[in-house]
Amino acid sequence: VPVTLDDVAARVGVSRALVSMALRGSSRVAAHTRERVIAAAEELGYRPNLNARRLASARTDTVGVLIYDLHNPLFAEILDGLAAAMGGHPEQLILASGFRDPARETAAVESFLAHRVDAIVLIGTQMPSAEIHAYARSAPTVVVGRHIRGVDSVITDNATGARLVTEHLISLGHRNVAHIDGGTGLGAIARRRAYADTMRAHGLQQHIQICSGEYTEEAGRVGFERLWIRSRPTAIFAANDLCALGVLSGARAAGVAVPAELSVAGFDNTALVRSGFISLTTVDWPPVQAGEIAGELLQARLARELARETAKPRVITLTPKLVLRATTAAIQAEPASPERV
Amino acid sequence: VPVTLDDVAARVGVSRALVSMALRGSSRVAAHTRERVIAAAEELGYRPNLNARRLASARTDTVGVLIYDLHNPLFAEILDGLAAAMGGHPEQLILASGFRDPARETAAVESFLAHRVDAIVLIGTQMPSAEIHAYARSAPTVVVGRHIRGVDSVITDNATGARLVTEHLISLGHRNVAHIDGGTGLGAIARRRAYADTMRAHGLQQHIQICSGEYTEEAGRVGFERLWIRSRPTAIFAANDLCALGVLSGARAAGVAVPAELSVAGFDNTALVRSGFISLTTVDWPPVQAGEIAGELLQARLARELARETAKPRVITLTPKLVLRATTAAIQAEPASPERV
């Protein structure tokens, strides 16, 4: 038996409207009545019905946050940044996971819209750009990890990051450098292309070897196994840290020493690989900061929305930085080529 | 300019109520009208206003899911199980993170209640039991990872798990076995107590050494450093995998070989440590399965709710299983005692 505003109003002996205002801290209500109202609400265990509130008012003070995959701690870090940046603002974050499935991503955003959220934040999603465009027209949208034309985005320069990694591996003397990619998302494509371009730029086009994968540990493990049988690379650049972790697991299982026999590099500098134990060479583009920036873009857009202004979409590009750790090393010996095995 | 039911109704030339029923697939509406309604809705870009729908109807078909900490991939796995078990059911999961902060946990549940969710799922939360009791009275509740009297719970037998780990370490010849605990939550307390009891049962009471920590990697690292300076244990049982990972990092940084000089064990068998690369000895209590069971408990309770029945709360205990991996080994040599260093 939920308590309503009317119950509280009856208790205090005032009108429902007054209770509504009092509870939301309007200055137009006498301090003394406010206190009585608050006391009564407390006493009765009143809890506002958000559905009713949101139906009645224009703004819902909610923003829908869609996360690509909860398994990747990267997103938890981005969310930390976002939450920190939104701290103190009335907007409430409502979370959804895409479960690495475009159909479920779409369903989640549809649900956000059905909730009439004030804004949408898309973190690492893979859905088609066209869809994002459509959604961005329905509600202010900020995208993290991907550049969508005409939409506020915070991204990293994937191409530069991938180039840095590839050059690093080449500079260590590796020639047979393979790549396990991250699928069909734009970020993955950019990383893959930059890898290939860099290889080509160093005259290693015949060593370009791309294994199609995914942003998961499983994909890394499988990718390693396939690559190892196929061509025994001396270095593998994995699409992201999770994937690199899979490569490391596969190598360990196959008895391949890292970095003595195989160098491995990832992307994202997740908390996991920052740990001394894993110590993976990777690319850093501070995810917490990315989340914070997303929050700021969001607030800016929301503020303009309120003022009925429009503004050009902003794209913030974070500079990726190569982080050298223990999984990459200079090539030691020419590996047996697979033909002779 | 959002499209409403009335818009669709006007377009088709029928009443709003009919459109409402048609869109929700009622059998009481003529197939032919349904088609026209659906076509019109599509054409107009109609999207139901969930706030209005939920205000008008008794059930909201939503369940609020609160997760202790998005950084721990364990919870992603539990959620996978939960989502799988709820698949095909109309209930929509709405997610919230507690950010490892009891105050924010409370705020999140309050928000669930304000949303008038049909049910609540609490995953790994640390809030006081009394609070959970109160909430469980407001809405059907299922708790994962903790046993709350009178509330549906799915838990693991923390005491047995911790005992298995401790006995394993002792059986390897370790005497100076330390524990880094997981804080003040009930699960952490159970693990800590079982560790101490087991030590005592083996006549090792003078070696009991508990370092207060948290379920984070950071806590593991700090705990290792403190313990190492203090008493040079030959084995450390960390509160969970994340914490164990921190211990491994700390050890690596200090140049301590695992498992030659130090054995390390964790708890949870997270995907991370299942990977061949980390290969941590730990305790498994299948998290995906835990999520699935939570989903089943939820559905059972929801069904009874609908039938206005009540039923005794159910507690499902998953049997923990020790998983031996590469971070634990028989003690090699008596370490120098700190006094002589």
Added chain:
DNA sequence: ATGAAAGCGCTAACAA
């Protein structure tokens, strides 16, 4: 400073 009244978009009885 407070109250009355209208309406947000939808569902659910009940009528027709």
Added chain:
DNA sequence: TTGTTAGCGCTTTCAT
């Protein structure tokens, strides 16, 4: 099979 009507609980003018 379809339409009418009355709310759901709240916010928000507009009076007072």
